[in-house]
Amino acid sequence: MQPKRVLGVLGGMGPLATVAFMRQLVQSTPAQCDQEHVAVVVSSIPQVPDRTQAFRGEGVSPLPALQASAHRLTQAGAGLIVMPCNTAHLWFDDLQATLPCPMLHLVDAGLHAALTASPLAPEPLRLGLLATDATLASGLYVNRAALKAPGRVSWVMPTATEMLQWVMPGIEAVKCGQLLEARDQLGRAAHALQMRGAQRLMLGCTEIPLALDEATCGIPLIDPTVELACQAVAWARSNTP
Amino acid sequence: MQPKRVLGVLGGMGPLATVAFMRQLVQSTPAQCDQEHVAVVVSSIPQVPDRTQAFRGEGVSPLPALQASAHRLTQAGAGLIVMPCNTAHLWFDDLQATLPCPMLHLVDAGLHAALTASPLAPEPLRLGLLATDATLASGLYVNRAALKAPGRVSWVMPTATEMLQWVMPGIEAVKCGQLLEARDQLGRAAHALQMRGAQRLMLGCTEIPLALDEATCGIPLIDPTVELACQAVAWARSNTP
Numbered sequence: 001m002q003p004k005r006v007l008g009v010l011g012g013m014g015p016l017a018t019v020a021f022m023r024q025l026v027q028s029t030p031a032q033c034d035q036e037h038v039a040v041v042v043s044s045i046p047q048v049p050d051r052t053q054a055f056r057g058e059g060v061s062p063l064p065a066l067q068a069s070a071h072r073l074t075q076a077g078a079g080l081i082v083m084p085c086n087t088a089h090l091w092f093d094d095l096q097a098t099l100p101c102p103m104l105h106l107v108d109a110g111l112h113a114a115l116t117a118s119p120l121a122p123e124p125l126r127l128g129l130l131a132t133d134a135t136l137a138s139g140l141y142v143n144r145a146a147l148k149a150p151g152r153v154s155w156v157m158p159t160a161t162e163m164l165q166w167v168m169p170g171i172e173a174v175k176c177g178q179l180l181e182a183r184d185q186l187g188r189a190a191h192a193l194q195m196r197g198a199q200r201l202m203l204g205c206t207e208i209p210l211a212l213d214e215a216t217c218g219i220p221l222i223d224p225t226v227e228l229a230c231q232a233v234a235w236a237r238s239n240t241p
Numbered sequence: 242m243q244p245k246r247v248l249g250v251l252g253g254m255g256p257l258a259t260v261a262f263m264r265q266l267v268q269s270t271p272a273q274c275d276q277e278h279v280a281v282v283v284s285s286i287p288q289v290p291d292r293t294q295a296f297r298g299e300g301v302s303p304l305p306a307l308q309a310s311a312h313r314l315t316q317a318g319a320g321l322i323v324m325p326c327n328t329a330h331l332w333f334d335d336l337q338a339t340l341p342c343p344m345l346h347l348v349d350a351g352l353h354a355a356l357t358a359s360p361l362a363p364e365p366l367r368l369g370l371l372a373t374d375a376t377l378a379s380g381l382y383v384n385r386a387a388l389k390a391p392g393r394v395s396w397v398m399p400t401a402t403e404m405l406q407w408v409m410p411g412i413e414a415v416k417c418g419q420l421l422e423a424r425d426q427l428g429r430a431a432h433a434l435q436m437r438g439a440q441r442l443m444l445g446c447t448e449i450p451l452a453l454d455e456a457t458c459g460i461p462l463i464d465p466t467v468e469l470a471c472q473a474v475a476w477a478r479s480n481t482p
Contacts, residue, residue: 042283076313
């Protein structure tokens with residue numbers, strides 16, 4: 001009766017995004033009863049130091065807290081770890097290097113979803129990117145795309161003013177539960193990217209899909225956590241030992 | 242940066258109810274940023290054998306699987322365990338007896354919420370009860386109320402036909418994600434209890450609040466998981482070691 005494979009979710013960044021990811025796991029699983037769902041252990045430890053502040057050099061590194069949280073998961077039996085927080089992926093390689101089990105990369109999942117959804121065209125996909133200051137400034141998405149899908153993406157990003165006025169306040173509004181305010185701010189940023197030619201929007205921060213939807217934006221949205229959930233469920237349901 | 246107190250959620254029964262409970266934890270926490278939220282580890286292992294079948298003598302006991310799932314939580318550092326599944330509370334005492342940390346009782350939380358919401362009256366509160374077959378037949382709520390709040394509750398329960406036609410199919414519909422069908426079936430059962438004099442409805446199965454709401458039912462609903470979340474958050478935020 002013990003599950004063969006237990007998925008580990010390194011969460012709490014933020015807590016609502018973790019809840020949304022767990023819902024996504026359930027919705028991505030074809031199941032007729034409880035027992036057909038996948039086994040998951042979650043470490044939602046919101047005390048991980050702020051990732052954006054650490055990247056800016058204004059706060060301590062989140063790496064030790066990420067390692068401690070991942071350790072809870074491996075102690076609880078996790079055989080694969082996913083981390084539904086984009087900015088935390090700046091420490092992905094350092095974290096993976098210290099773990100006894102593999103991790104799936106959220107940005108790779110997002111790029112896969114964006115490029116699968118778009119037919120191969122001679123022109124690169126004009127992809128808008130909404131993300132935290134640290135995710136943008138670190139080149140997390142743009143560098144990974146250049147490495148994994150060279151020449152297939154042409155990025156459209158927010159200006160510094162748009163980041164300060166709309167994107168970062170919108171993300172912080174989600175983190176304190178003010179979803180209507182967040183929708184207004186993030187919607188303005190989405191509109192600006194669309195006006196500059198974005199054909200799709202990559203939601204490169206797990207808080208953003210909690211406030212934005214396609215009906216509001218009028219442009220296809222790519223939520224990397226949806227693809228990450230599908231990949232994680234496929235792993236958990238596989239019988240390969 | 243390690244959190245002082247880590248809450249353990251023994252979940253997966255069913256997985257959507259666990260997601261709803263985690264959302265409830267976030268919503269019950271006054272927080273302005275990630276770091277102010279409570280630290281939670283979750284073991285969502287849906288392979289726990291069916292609780293209702295076990296109670297009926299038609300399946301194996303879920304106790305070993307509950308103990309294994311609880312063990313994952315204590316390994317991951319949990320200092321208090323809550324279990325957002327009513328029927329599993331039939332094994333609460335046996336489970337608690339083997340654990341190194343305390344648990345909070347979901348039914349006690351539900352009774353506390355129902356009786357706090359109702360002013361002390363000379364007449365007992367006429368409380369409708371929607372729950373699984375096993376929860377009803379075991380007397381989980383009625384016996385606990387007789388023990389903890391003698392004379393304060395007069396129960397109104399579904400008939401066997403209502404259980405077979407509406408309540409159990411409605412709960413199963415939630416477990417496979419058919420929320421509209423579930424709302425229709427559970428709504429009929431709720432209406433029947435109201436017609437027989439129920440003043441409030443105790444939602445004694447964690448799947449039921451996922452499909453029913455007060456606007457649909459036209460009668461105050463008591464969701465024990467809301468009170469359980471509040472008590473768990475209060476514990477996690479307390480500084481007492």
